[in-house]
Amino acid sequence: MLKLYHHPFSPASRFARLMLSEHECKVEFVVERPWDRRADFMHMNPAGTVPLMTENDGPPLVGAPVIMEYLDETRGYAMADRRLMPNHPDARAEMRRLVDWFGHKFHDEVTGYFVHERIFKLEIPTSRGGGAPDSAILRAARTNIRHHLRYIGWLAGTRNWLAGDRITYADLAAAAELSAIDYLGEVPWDEDAHATAWYARVKSRPAFRSLLADKVPGLPASATYADLDF
Amino acid sequence: MLKLYHHPFSPASRFARLMLSEHECKVEFVVERPWDRRADFMHMNPAGTVPLMTENDGPPLVGAPVIMEYLDETRGYAMADRRLMPNHPDARAEMRRLVDWFGHKFHDEVTGYFVHERIFKLEIPTSRGGGAPDSAILRAARTNIRHHLRYIGWLAGTRNWLAGDRITYADLAAAAELSAIDYLGEVPWDEDAHATAWYARVKSRPAFRSLLADKVPGLPASATYADLDF
Numbered sequence: 001m002l003k004l005y006h007h008p009f010s011p012a013s014r015f016a017r018l019m020l021s022e023h024e025c026k027v028e029f030v031v032e033r034p035w036d037r038r039a040d041f042m043h044m045n046p047a048g049t050v051p052l053m054t055e056n057d058g059p060p061l062v063g064a065p066v067i068m069e070y071l072d073e074t075r076g077y078a079m080a081d082r083r084l085m086p087n088h089p090d091a092r093a094e095m096r097r098l099v100d101w102f103g104h105k106f107h108d109e110v111t112g113y114f115v116h117e118r119i120f121k122l123e124i125p126t127s128r129g130g131g132a133p134d135s136a137i138l139r140a141a142r143t144n145i146r147h148h149l150r151y152i153g154w155l156a157g158t159r160n161w162l163a164g165d166r167i168t169y170a171d172l173a174a175a176a177e178l179s180a181i182d183y184l185g186e187v188p189w190d191e192d193a194h195a196t197a198w199y200a201r202v203k204s205r206p207a208f209r210s211l212l213a214d215k216v217p218g219l220p221a222s223a224t225y226a227d228l229d230f
Numbered sequence: 231m232l233k234l235y236h237h238p239f240s241p242a243s244r245f246a247r248l249m250l251s252e253h254e255c256k257v258e259f260v261v262e263r264p265w266d267r268r269a270d271f272m273h274m275n276p277a278g279t280v281p282l283m284t285e286n287d288g289p290p291l292v293g294a295p296v297i298m299e300y301l302d303e304t305r306g307y308a309m310a311d312r313r314l315m316p317n318h319p320d321a322r323a324e325m326r327r328l329v330d331w332f333g334h335k336f337h338d339e340v341t342g343y344f345v346h347e348r349i350f351k352l353e354i355p356t357s358r359g360g361g362a363p364d365s366a367i368l369r370a371a372r373t374n375i376r377h378h379l380r381y382i383g384w385l386a387g388t389r390n391w392l393a394g395d396r397i398t399y400a401d402l403a404a405a406a407e408l409s410a411i412d413y414l415g416e417v418p419w420d421e422d423a424h425a426t427a428w429y430a431r432v433k434s435r436p437a438f439r440s441l442l443a444d445k446v447p448g449l450p451a452s453a454t455y456a457d458l459d460f
Contacts, residue, residue, distance in 0.1 A: 046381065047335055059320050062327040065295075069326060073319045089303045090289050096299060097292040104334070105277055151276065 005032040005041065005052040008214040009119045009183070011111050012064040012103060015176035016051040019068060019169065021207035022084060023075050035124045065099055068169050084169045095163040098155075098170035102177050106148050111177045113141035114186050119216055145181075146191060152178075153192035162198070175202040179211050185222030189230065204228050235262040235271065235282040238444040239349045239413070241341050242294040242333060245406035246281040249298060249399065251437035252314060253305050265354045295329055298399050314399045325393040328385075328400035332407050336378050341407045343371035344416050349446055375411075376421060383422035392428070405432040409441050415452030419460065426460075434458050 004020065004027050006013035020027050032041055032050050044060040045052050053061040053070075061070050072085040086092050117133035124130030152174060155162045163170040178199060181187055189196045202208065212226040224230035234250065234257050236243035250257050262271055262280050274290040275282050283291040283300070291300050302315040316322050347363035354360030382404060385392045393400040408429060411417055419426045432438065442456040454460035 047331065059324060060327075061320075061323045063330060065330065066323050066326045069299075070319050070323050073322065089300050090291075092303065093291045093296050093300050094289060096296045097290075100293060100295065101277065 001028060001056060002026065003028045003030060003054045003057075005030045005044075006050050007032060007034065009115055009180050009216065010034075010050050011107060011115065011177040011180045012049075013051040014179055014211055015064040015103070015173050016053065016067050017210060018172040018176055018207050019064075019071055019084070021210065022082075022172065022205075023071055023079065025071075025075070033123065035120070035128055064103060064173070065096075068099065072169075084167065084172070086164060086166070086168060091164055095168045095170045098163050099173045102170070102173040106174070106177055109144040110141050110148055111181050113137050114181045114184055117141075118184050118186075119180075119219070122216065122219065142186070145186065146188065149188065149192050149195050152198070153195035156198035157194035167202075171198075171202050172207075175199060175208070176211075179203070179208075183214070183216070183221050183225050184219075185224075189224070200228070200230065231258060231286060232256065233258045233260060233284045233287075235260045235274075236280050237262060237264065239345055239410050239446065240264075240280050241337060241345065241407040241410045242279075243281040244409055244441055245294040245333070245403050246283065246297050247440065248402040248406055248437050249294075249301055249314070251440065252312075252402065252435075253301055253309065255301075255305070263353065265350070265358055294333060294403070295326075298329065302399075314397065314402070316394060316396070316398060321394055325398045325400045328393050329403045332400070332403040336404070336407055339374040340371050340378055341411050343367050344411045344414055347371075348414050348416075349410075349449070352446070352449065372416070375416065376418065379418065379422050379425050382428070383425035386428035387424035397432075401428075401432050402437075405429060405438070406441075409433070409438075413444070413446070413451050413455050414449075415454075419454070430458070430460065 002020065002025050004013075004016060006016060006029060008014075008031065032038070032052070034048050034050055037048055041052070042048055045062045047062070049063065051064055051067065053067050055061070061067050072083070076083050076085055086095055117137055121130045121133060152162070159165065161167045161171050162174055178187055189199075203212075215221065232250065232255050234243075234246060236246060236259060238261065262268070262282070264278050264280055267278055271282070272278055275292045277292070279293065281294055281297065283297050285291070291297050302313070306313050306315055316325055347367055351360045351363060382392070389395065391397045391401050392404055408417055419429075433442075445451065
């Protein structure tokens with residue numbers, strides 16, 4: 001049995017959930033709030049980050065990219081022509097570059113700021129840095145997202161999917177990051193038609209449904225969040 | 231033919247050089263100074279980071295973890311019992327966790343600070359942020375390294391190599407990060423005997439030789455840098 005420790009609005013956790021759903025895996029979900037630094041969890045992952053997955057109470061699989069490689073190694077073959085990892089080493093490299101781009105660069109410059117300031121700080125105790133969002137940080141993130149959205153639009157406009165002509169883990173990684181801040185209405189969709197059309201295609205996949213049902217207590221989703229024809 | 235765009239003191243570049251050397255690959259090296267943001271390089275990698283590798287003028291392979299997977303996919307089998315990627319998916323996951331740990335967490339909390347403040351800022355024009363190191367940042371890095379060295383010591387003391395009983399890419403990733411700051415004399419080796427004994431083993435590998443010959447103009451290496459019996 002697979003077990004996923006995650007937070008509903010951690011973009012990397014959402015990436016893991018999308019992968020598991022595309023693989024049609026049965027999963028037990030455990031919500032973990034990383035800022036609690038729960039001892040048993042820190043023991044499994046000294047970095048204290050989500051997502052973390054185990055299979056049959058085996059060793060911890062730490063982080064979305066590690067989970068991605070594990071799922072492909074253990075279940076990729078069974079996906080046949082729906083496999084999310086390209087076959088050619090060059091294409092795999094491009095896909096992995098994008099997974100890293102969205103999980104680190106896009107996250108560090110855009111989504112990480114929004115999610116931390118606008119969602120996590122509602123839950124984090126004031127004594128540990130919770131509280132009102134920092135408007136200077138939100139302003140920076142709102143500037144940065146425009147450049148990133150243009151890059152996503154360029155990728156989606158010159159290829160069919162972000163890493164090539166078929167859907168791969170890279171699309172899930174990007175859509176996971178975007179979905180967390182789409183909830184907040186922080187994606188200026190009208191600025192790039194290619195990016196918007198690509199996101200609508202990913203969002204309409206059955207794997208996406210559980211994400212669209214997530215809610216932050218006291219903070220309603222943006223009007224377009226769960227709308228497949230936004 | 232393989233071509234590596236790198237900087238001699240970028241820890242991730244050093245990790246790529248160690249991997250290529252362990253794989254006994256013939257490589258053409260191109261020194262890239264990321265802060266120049268050279269147009270042709272930015273075109274290959276919009277993140278502007280090193281290392282970047284190409285094979286036979288093919289598409290860019292961006293970043294040390296992507297290069298690692300590519301080398302294992304294209305040349306791992308030929309390594310036979312010297313293969314640097316474990317066979318079991320669980321063991322691969324643990325190795326990848328550590329590669330990510332050293333390339334991101336250790337780098338962001340320790341080596342990135344030292345290398346940027348004490349080496350890169352010598353080369354970066356003042357107009358782009360070069361100049362004297364920030365002593366507050368160095369102080370933070372000197373505090374952080376002690377926790378990380380203890381973790382390395384714990385791994386090396388409870389396993390034979392960092393990710394298990396055989397040498398893997400994780401050892402090269404960790405040693406590459408450490409080597410860049412060992413040049414600066416910033417590793418308190420006397421604090422952890424297990425970490426020190428493990429590093430001496432990695433450092434004595436033939437693959438390490440070219441790193442030990444690197445020099446920063448005007449900044450001599452620490453006394454122990456090239457000493458295999460430090």
